[in-house]
Amino acid sequence: MRRRKQLERRLHAAELMYAQDDALLYKLNNNTPKGVDLQARANSLREFNAAHQSDLQEIVQLKSALGNMPPETAVQRLGDVLYWLGYGLAAVCIGAGALLAANVQSAAPLIFFGVVAVAIWLVGRACRYVLAGE
Numbered sequence: 318m319r320r321r322k323q324l325e326r327r328l329h330a331a332e333l334m335y336a337q338d339d340a341l342l343y344k345l346n347n348n349t350p351k352g353v354d355l356q357a358r359a360n361s362l363r364e365f366n367a368a369h370q371s372d373l374q375e376i377v378q379l380k381s382a383l384g385n386m387p388p389e390t391a392v393q394r395l396g397d398v399l400y401w402l403g404y405g406l407a408a409v410c411i412g413a414g415a416l417l418a419a420n421v422q423s424a425a426p427l428i429f430f431g432v433v434a435v436a437i438w439l440v441g442r443a444c445r446y447v448l449a450g451e
Contacts (some may be wrong), residue, residue: 328379396448403441410434 414430444451 328376331376331379346446393449396445400445403437407438409435410437
């Protein structure tokens with residue numbers, strides 16, 4: 318699933334970059350004065366197409382890779398939610414242990430809550446591994 322999100326981000330970035338360059342070329346070609354040589358405009362179009370051929374190939378490859386991946390299921394999303402819930406609870410435990418340790422002026426609460434936080438995080442991580450396959 319993480320691989321799918323990485324591919325989607327790369328595809329979006331590649332499409333955005335190509336669209337911006339294409340819009341710039343369109344603006345340049347439509348704002349050129351009438352007396353400009355048409356051969357020069359055709360050459361600029363050829364140069365643009367040659368320069369962006371690799372971008373287009375990357376977009377096609379990313380779309381193909383995404384099309385071959387199975388869609389994310391509800392169970393995988395549940396695994397991610399449980400992981401992040403465990404991560405958040407572990408952070409709260411560490412914070413509570415630090416506050417309690419500062420008030421009591423002893424390291425024992427911090428150690429105890431630290432162990433509990435690690436256990437909670439591991440349970441969340443196990444849920445992600447089992448449900449999402451990551």
